Amino acid sequence: MPGIARNRRNHGVARRLRWAVLPVLFLVAWELAAVLINNPFVLPTLESVAAVLATPFASILGTGSLLQNAAVSLERVLIGFFVGAALAIPLGIAMGRWRLVEELVDPMVQLFRPVPPLAWVPLALAWFRIGLTSMVFIIALGAFFPVLLNTLDGVRSVKRTWVEAAMTLGATERQLLARVILPGALPTIWTGMRVGFGIAWMCVVAAEMMPGTNSGLGYLILYSYNFSQVQVIVAGMIVIGIIGLGIDLALRQVELRRFSWRELER
Amino acid sequence: MKLEVDHVSKRFAVDQGEGTEALRDVSLSVAEGEFVCLLGPSGCGKTTLLRIIAGLETPSEGEVRVDGVPVTGPTPRLGMIFQDYSLYPWRRVIDNIAFGLELAGVGKEERLARAREYLELVGLDGFADSFPYELSGGMRQRVAVARALATDPAVVLMDEPFGALDAQTRNAMQRELLEIWTKTKKTVLFVTHSVDEAVFLADRIVVLTARPGQIREVVEVREPRPRDRTCEECAAIRRHVLGLIDEGRQVR
Numbered sequence: 001m002p003g004i005a006r007n008r009r010n011h012g013v014a015r016r017l018r019w020a021v022l023p024v025l026f027l028v029a030w031e032l033a034a035v036l037i038n039n040p041f042v043l044p045t046l047e048s049v050a051a052v053l054a055t056p057f058a059s060i061l062g063t064g065s066l067l068q069n070a071a072v073s074l075e076r077v078l079i080g081f082f083v084g085a086a087l088a089i090p091l092g093i094a095m096g097r098w099r100l101v102e103e104l105v106d107p108m109v110q111l112f113r114p115v116p117p118l119a120w121v122p123l124a125l126a127w128f129r130i131g132l133t134s135m136v137f138i139i140a141l142g143a144f145f146p147v148l149l150n151t152l153d154g155v156r157s158v159k160r161t162w163v164e165a166a167m168t169l170g171a172t173e174r175q176l177l178a179r180v181i182l183p184g185a186l187p188t189i190w191t192g193m194r195v196g197f198g199i200a201w202m203c204v205v206a207a208e209m210m211p212g213t214n215s216g217l218g219y220l221i222l223y224s225y226n227f228s229q230v231q232v233i234v235a236g237m238i239v240i241g242i243i244g245l246g247i248d249l250a251l252r253q254v255e256l257r258r259f260s261w262r263e264l265e266r
Numbered sequence: 267m268k269l270e271v272d273h274v275s276k277r278f279a280v281d282q283g284e285g286t287e288a289l290r291d292v293s294l295s296v297a298e299g300e301f302v303c304l305l306g307p308s309g310c311g312k313t314t315l316l317r318i319i320a321g322l323e324t325p326s327e328g329e330v331r332v333d334g335v336p337v338t339g340p341t342p343r344l345g346m347i348f349q350d351y352s353l354y355p356w357r358r359v360i361d362n363i364a365f366g367l368e369l370a371g372v373g374k375e376e377r378l379a380r381a382r383e384y385l386e387l388v389g390l391d392g393f394a395d396s397f398p399y400e401l402s403g404g405m406r407q408r409v410a411v412a413r414a415l416a417t418d419p420a421v422v423l424m425d426e427p428f429g430a431l432d433a434q435t436r437n438a439m440q441r442e443l444l445e446i447w448t449k450t451k452k453t454v455l456f457v458t459h460s461v462d463e464a465v466f467l468a469d470r471i472v473v474l475t476a477r478p479g480q481i482r483e484v485v486e487v488r489e490p491r492p493r494d495r496t497c498e499e500c501a502a503i504r505r506h507v508l509g510l511i512d513e514g515r516q517v518r
């Protein structure tokens with residue numbers, strides 16, 4: 001009997017570690033390939049990448065440290081994301097609430113949505129020159145559409161009787177928007193913000209590769225390429241991935257805690 | 267009269283043709299403190315009539331008055347209770363009940379105190395801090411009743427409020443509703459398609475015909491409360507009302 005119990009426990013451990021199988025295999029394959037290829041300009045070894053990650057405060061090729069560049073990128077993405085969301089949420093609510101606004105705005109949305117944010121880079125440079133404004137423009141564009149479309153969707157998903165009950169309780173249009181429609185749509189808006197932030201984060205890295213930039217993770221990995229510092233490129237990519245993942249997890253936590261009613265309601 | 271429905275008709279416009287006529291020349295008066303049921307076959311426009319009274323739809327012709335004042339849109343003078351409860355899932359029970367007072371600008375302490383009174387009235391003390399999804403259907407509807415009463419409306423309108431509940435819960439809710447009605451002395455207009463429910467609850471039953479809805483007959487129920495659902499007069503009224511509804515169907 002104790003044998004069975006232990007067996008079951010081992011089984012549980014195996015199940016819990018299952019997620020790690022592929023990442024471990026991946027790392028082993030990477031290291032093997034790096035040793036076999038034996039050319040750090042093509043594929044750096046794990047140790048060389050780890051060495052870069054282990055010294056996040058050390059200046060790299062005179063461009064500042066890994067952490068400094070990460071902080072610069074984060075600042076840019078936050079500004080761009082908030083600009084994009086601050087425009088998209090009110091517009092989405094207006095489109096969802098008033099048919100006229102939707103009819104007027106929707107054709108423009110459909111027209112501009114398929115244009116990738118990065119296709120705006122040349123225009124952004126022409127309009128705003130090199131610098132923060134151009135980057136914020138690109139990032140905000142990336143965040144704008146997913147937030148807008150999810151906001152619209154969220155407002156449409158607000159139950160008609162929620163609105164009608166508030167009206168019979170004496171709500172003004174403003175109270176309706178602030179206390180029924182916005183909170184009712186918020187879970188869907190939040191999903192849009194998660195998607196929008198993911199795209200904004202991709203945009204910041206790409207925007208930092210625009211000519212004339214001299215800081216940020218995107219700049220760092222492109223600059224390192226010019227000096228054939230492939231281990232820095234890979235380390236930079238890992239930091240980009242970790243920050244993106246971390247923010248998404250944080251946003252998802254809020255979703256689980258604050259907006260669980262969306263799933264529990266039905 | 268507390269509530270007057272004065273020659274109300276309603277046509278819904280459609281893209282082509284004349285549109286659908288939902289209600290034709292409905293007139294009805296409800297006295298203060300009266301409990302009136304609107305009864306009719308499905309699709310007869312009884313919900314449309316209730317929504318017009320609530321100010322959620324405008325009549326094509328005619329007028330609705332509460333205490334002599336015409337209804338021009340949704341107003342806290344008319345409390346509405348929906349079949350799907352329509353509670354706000356992001357608000358706790360107590361904040362759902364206090365919502366109307368919050369909208370009216372009543373201070374936090376006072377509105378919570380008043381919400382608590384109504385929470386007690388519907389027998390949910392102890393559930394103030396629960397969320398709606400933690401409650402059963404019957405409990406949710408009691409919260410909706412408390413929310414509608416908390417703003418002290420002149421008339422309470424109920425749109426098949428117990429339609430989504432199982433038979434036992436439904437019977438219990440009917441008894442509780444009568445208790446609450448006795449305590450608060452509210453004027454109630456209650457839409458249902460259940461003859462049994464109407465006979466158990468109402469002072470008067472307004473029977474509508476099939477579309478376009480017209481008043482077929484107004485049936486008084488004199489049997490004193492609490493009523494025995496199986497009593498002879500109840501059975502006689504039930505038979506009579508069922509006959510009226512069947513006639514209405516054949517006309518269609």
